[in-house]
Amino acid sequence: xxxxxxxxxxxxxxxxxxxxxxxxxxxxxxxxxxxxxxxxxxxxxxxxxxxxxxxxxxxxxxxxxxxxxxxxxxxxxxxxxxxxxxxxxxxxxxxxxxxxxxxxxxxxxxxxxxxxxxxxxxx
Ligand SMILES: [Zn+2]
Numbered sequence: 001x002x003x004x005x006x007x008x009x010x011x012x013x014x015x016x017x018x019x020x021x022x023x024x025x026x027x028x029x030x031x032x033x034x035x036x037x038x039x040x041x042x043x044x045x046x047x048x049x050x051x052x053x054x055x056x057x058x059x060x061x062x063x064x065x066x067x068x069x070x071x072x073x074x075x076x077x078x079x080x081x082x083x084x085x086x087x088x089x090x091x092x093x094x095x096x097x098x099x100x101x102x103x104x105x106x107x108x109x110x111x112x113x114x115x116x117x118x119x120x121x122x123x
Pocket of ligand 1: 092093110114
């Protein structure tokens, strides 16, 4: 049984919804600044312009993928709040430390498991 008070959950949900809005806006402005996605720019193909376009596009796509990843983590956290499984460690099923959730509202692992995870990744 999870012991997160409703008040904490509501706060986390608000925070996540706010973050999601921010990410959405960032994604939108990113698309606006991507020259490859803009109409007409593809016409301009002076030497050097194309590689600049490709570079910029690649860089923006990387940022975009990060944002999309972030966004999907927010979505799944919101879903877990809805289903009532928010705050439960995905590995050992114990409740994730409340202090940890306050700092990292999208954490899916308890402190101990996440440390094990980080260590196993380093190998
Ligand atoms: Zn755990």
